[in-house]
Amino acid sequence: MKKLIVSMLVVLSLVFLSIGGIFGCAHAEKAEITWLVGIWMPESLEPLIMIFEQRNPDIKVVLEPYPFPELYEAIEVKLGAKESKPDCFFVGIPMAAHYGFHGYTLPLEKYFTDEEMKIFPEVLVDRATFMGHFICPPLNNSSQLLYYNLGLFEEAGLEVPPVKIEDRWTWKQVVEASKKITRDVDGDGIIDIWGFQFDQVSRPYQLLALPQSLGGPSGVDEKTLEVEGQICNPEWIKAFQFYGDLHNKWKISPKGIDPMGIPPLFETGKLGLFVGGLWNIPVFEPARDLRWGVAPHPYFEGGKPFTPTGSWHTAVNSRTRYPRQAAKLTHFMTTSPTVAIHFLESHGHFPSHIAALRHVDTYYTYSRQPLIGYRIGAYESLNTAAHRPTIPGILAWKEVLMSAFEDIRNGADVEESLTLAERRADRILAKYREPWKKMRKEWLEE
């Protein structure tokens, strides 16, 4: 009996202390804004946060970084549980419609003037708008380059890919060069130096540009969420047969290594050619033993150049207890060209801000290797970018495609894998179709 009374007293004390804590927080002077970000951002964000906090002494910003694969899951779990934290969170642009559909995001158009909206490329504003509401202003953008190892090219007696956009290599030229670079150095039957690999191996972000370069569709109809004929079609089969052949027929690309393992292969001189993001430029620059350069992303001969792209945006949680303060932080981080140039010059984060893109296009630093890569990226992001679909259920759609691409990489039949992926995507998106059509209809009628 005595033990029961003591236990009850302990539990009641804990409950009252918690309630006191909650009231305490509510009456605190500073609004604490938690910002869920990618793990690659805190170093470049911290000095900006200091400036922001100095200008806004009633706001404190706390960063919550996550590695890329876990970032989406963390957002899904926290916001799906209808929590008020985080107050702000990163949005990979294909996720915008998904977050808007589930009501995770606060409309922000009232915090941005018409003039301020013009500082972003129109295509990014369009993609950040859900049913007429501007939900996530762009922070950074991305594009892709063809990186080459100068030393391996010289050893193989090859000419490097040209840096001019109009002379960009075809995929056939990439394969021919890679075959000459790939070799088993010590004769033990294990290939030591590979010819070519993609950075974000088997990810839709990286590979959707392949079928689109052949005139193929994007993988789903964004208006109706139908996938029939969008994944299993002649262009996709041809593009992904090429992807499978890189690993299984020509054997110029390594299997079994995930995206994190690919840049180190290039950095240590074990990869001759590498299609990767602009974010690799500051990674490879300090590597003393690596002689390298950049060129434009290849394309299929007879097709059109298409390049992977994906902008990182930031949104405000619709359930935040500090909407005004969270919107203020978002506004500060996205509207200033100085902030955008800081992201670029401090850590190589490619800007989405038009003024910052003009800076890249005109400033002499970006006219020489390897920083000319940013200038190439600026052109590609505005002219050849293959935007991924922005739909509810995007995470599931992406996962289904990734499984199919990885199976093809491991030698599975291309048509069978794409057929299965189409069937799985169809089943997953079925529950979103009717409400999506209804939402679009209501918005169009408004």
Add this chain to the structure above:
Amino acid sequence: MLVLFRFYPIFSTLLQSFQQIDFREEVTSKFVGLLNYRDLIGDPVFLKSVQATIYLVVITLPIQIGLALLLALLLSGESRRVRILRTVHLIPLGVSLPIACVMWKIMLQPSGLVNGLLVSFWFPQQPLLTSTQQAIWCIVVIASWKGIAFWTLFLLAGLKEIPMQLYEAAKIDGANVWQIFCKITLPLLARVLLFVVVADTTACFMLFVPMFLITRGGPQLSTNVLMFEAYRSAFVYWDMGRAASIVSLLLGALFLVIILEFWVLRPRH
């Protein structure tokens, strides 16, 4: 406590398996009866998951139990060397499963340590995690590397409970090693063995971390066990009803298997 942490979650999951998410008004759940279960039966991905799970359990269980018992017998001595070896064999237990998975993933890459050793001993390079046939065996190795060390502890404790006088009496009566093992060790170890078999069966059915960190269910769904498919259904596909039905079926299957194991391994006096 039992009701709060055991029965309530099971009941709640079962209830959720009869529902589907409905986005039409707000995000709600609507009752659909057995629709989720009917959809599963006709889904080739689910059937492949069942196949992968059965395969994993059928291979892993005998390997782990057999090797754990052998190791326990070898480590039951009292010499200084055996006591040192007993400590060494506990090393895998000190490594958390996620860390172990990351380490094994690096070693099992086509140009990783395992292939390096194979090639050094004139074996051909193996596809390992990139092969539909070999990937599941890689998972068995990883799970057993930790599992054997763990189950050996229980079996070792069980062996220590058997009175030494029985072994001495048997030796005096002229029994050989095999007879001693069958007539004395196994029967007296039955209770502990039953616990280990049941617990290991549960662990094998519920295995998830290596698939999450290493194979992601591939290649070609060969390691897409039911737990991983349930996770993907819930947190990637946003299909809680499907996830709940998978977990309910898994629980039902596990329950039946355990009852079978209790019946087969029941003490016969």
